[in-house]
Amino acid sequence: MTFPLIKHVRAFVVRGGGADYHDQGSGHWIDDHIATPMSRYPEYRQSRQSFGINVLGTLVVEIEAADGTVGFAVTTGGEPAAYIVEKHLARFLEGASVTDYEKIWDQMYFSTQFYGRKGLVVNALSGVDLALWDLLGKLRKEPVYQLLGGKVREELQFYATSSRPDLSKKLGFIGGKMPLHHGPAEGEEGLKKNIAELAEMRERVGDDFWLMLDCWMSLDLNYATRLAHEAHKHGLKWIEEALSPDDYWGYRDLKKNAPKGMLVTTGEHEATRWGFRMLLEMDCCDIIQPDVGWCGGITELIKISALADARGVMVIPHGSSVYSYHFVITRHNSPFAEFLMMAPDADKVVPMFNPLLLDEPVPVNGRLKLDDKPGFGVQLNPACKLHRPYTH
Ligand SMILES: C[C@H](O)[C@H](O)CC(=O)C(=O)O
């Protein structure tokens, strides 16, 4: 089978929800006094938008083949990522074969290594990689999960992330992950409030429903260890991203110090096989949580997942909607997936990247079967205004 060569790469920016799921209106649970590394500054404690969590917006990458077929993907990164895609990365795709995703990844990564390696540059690279897999699927007329080796189970099963695990339980999810609301700067009183919230939620959901805490990089080792031990009394299943993503030594010690049976998880702000190798070889966590739109795309997630599998570590990707669903369904060491509740009051299921994608699948009763549409099986919503800030 021969495929048309890649003709053109384009990058766009969109505001308001989409892949930048922190870019929501006011009154949303996702921006209500959530502990962050910036919580040490009282003026940035109430709202993450106040310190710029949504400053970038969504990046949309389109890759067009010579026959006019277009693959696309969305991730975060906004205008600066659009610049990197148009002015730097596009050259490694245009004129290349769609099937050469390994070589294209390698060229994108090593050509940007002098200013990249993690963060925004790898978000941009991930967006291009995902768009390439979408295009490959469309040209082969196969869903991406088929290109990845096929389903190992018939349906996905989800836990939900939101401020209301009690409502998630009613919606059929297997567990609920809550944001931690108070960080170390709020002292003993904050710690007590965190535990009281967890205790109250445990009362509401009963003993058999998973409860997890997402600490969004906000703690230090001592606080995280104390929180873990107090939370253990209320059956906390895992403590997530307690420390800075650079503090591999802290994670190693947290995993040693955590109560028996409680899982330590992290990795949503980690990138590439080399970053995850550090987490795995230093025995930092029980579950890694790469975001496929941030860690290097599908091409890199395949490698990260294999490293984890060889060490008996689960891979439960962070968010990322269809881009992780197509992966999770193909891997035994990814037995369930995350669903981020995007309704402002977390009281109903709305698509994670709402309103940007058409046909974005959502769990029903906490479960989802993927259909066999080609690529990732979604389209851009023409009602969302795309802005193309750069061309090449
Ligand atoms: C709820 C968390 O603070 C964050 O917004 C999302 C996240 O880290 C996760 O889904 O995991």
Ligand SMILES: [Mg+2]
């Ligand atoms: Mg998280």
